[in-house]
Amino acid sequence: MVDIISRSRWGARSPRHRVRVPWSSRTEFIVHYTEGPASQSPRSIQDFHMGKRGWSDVGYNLLVDDQGRAYEGRGWSVQGAHAIGHNRSGIGVAFIGRDGDATPAARRTIRALYDEACRRSGRTLAIRGHRDVNSTNCPGNALYAWVRAGMPADESDESTPAGVGSRPGMSAPDYPLPAGWYFGPRSGPVSSVSGYYSHRSDLRRWQQRMKDRGWTIAADGLYGPQTRRVATAFQREKSLAIDGLIGPETWGAAWTDPIT
Ligand SMILES: [Zn+2]
Structure with missing residues (x-):
């Protein structure tokens, strides 16, 4: 299948x-x-x-x-x-x-x-x-x-699609921000990390993971309207607190929750 x-x-x-x-x-x-x-x-x-x-x-x-x-x-x-x-x-x-x-x-x-x-x-x-x-x-x-050639399936296995094969229960990478901090808009307080000044590769990692799960999102490492939209929709789908910000739960669920 x-x-x-x-x-x-x-x-x-x-x-x-x-x-x-x-x-x-x-x-x-x-x-x-x-x-x-x-x-x-x-x-x-x-x-x-x-x-x-x-x-x-x-x-x-x-x-x-x-x-x-x-x-x-x-x-x-x-x-x-x-x-x-x-x-x-x-x-x-x-x-x-x-x-x-x-x-x-x-x-x-x-x-x-x-x-x-x-x-x-x-x-x-x-x-x-x-x-x-x-x-x-x-x-x-x-x-x-x-x-x-008849679409031979027996080719070398050099890359596995990132999202498709993943199953719930795989472990998430450690949440990269200090306690109480989250990925959020540039205009927010110091605890709102937008990727513009720091942690850009960390945010990119989450975006890429969401992309691999099938969401339409650019993995640019910057928190903007699209990332907010995807985070919000994902939180709704997974029954998380809906705020559009990426804290430890929204971070982790991208790896540990089943792709539905
Ligand atoms: Zn054609």
Whole structure:
């Protein structure tokens, strides 16, 4: 089973409409790349597809980033907009990045999604790169070579996605601030550490951990509106005291609480 970061987790907009496709209609699995920066968020891809392109939703059924994290796009059972003439028969999975960016972790996740799709459909789906069915360079030469080789899963295990494999109970790094201090706005009292003057790498560590958990947050080590928003939403989700500040509990929960 693959952990898939749900639409609500990555902050998806609602689709304008959706067309259901039964598993009996699925016969192929089509690999894409977004041909954009690997740092691109699923939400910005969705915004592009729903805005400039005028589609009803993000085009792909699923997306995978270079950390090997899987994101729900339209999902397994909704018709996509990724390969002309193949949106009903094919499940479209996009790697977020450019040619050559797909890491072993990303490839492993794509392979795991393929296995999952075969399991759910009860048949062996044909493996295709987008260029097999439409006139395009997609999914780039490097990823396509791997697709052509049948998406081998037995690659060396050099990196594990940080968030996906983690389980509750793993221990958190020590809280880096003195008792009574917290990460908070620059305008706060001396006990409010914003990252601008000190502890920037510590705050970055928490932000990166939240990012690995699937939140949309820049790991810049600075406390701003986005970090406040994520901290607040996370506190609400985990039933912590809701103040948007990062004290020992909010710090620790980022490592010790299950990813939901
Ligand atoms: Zn494509």
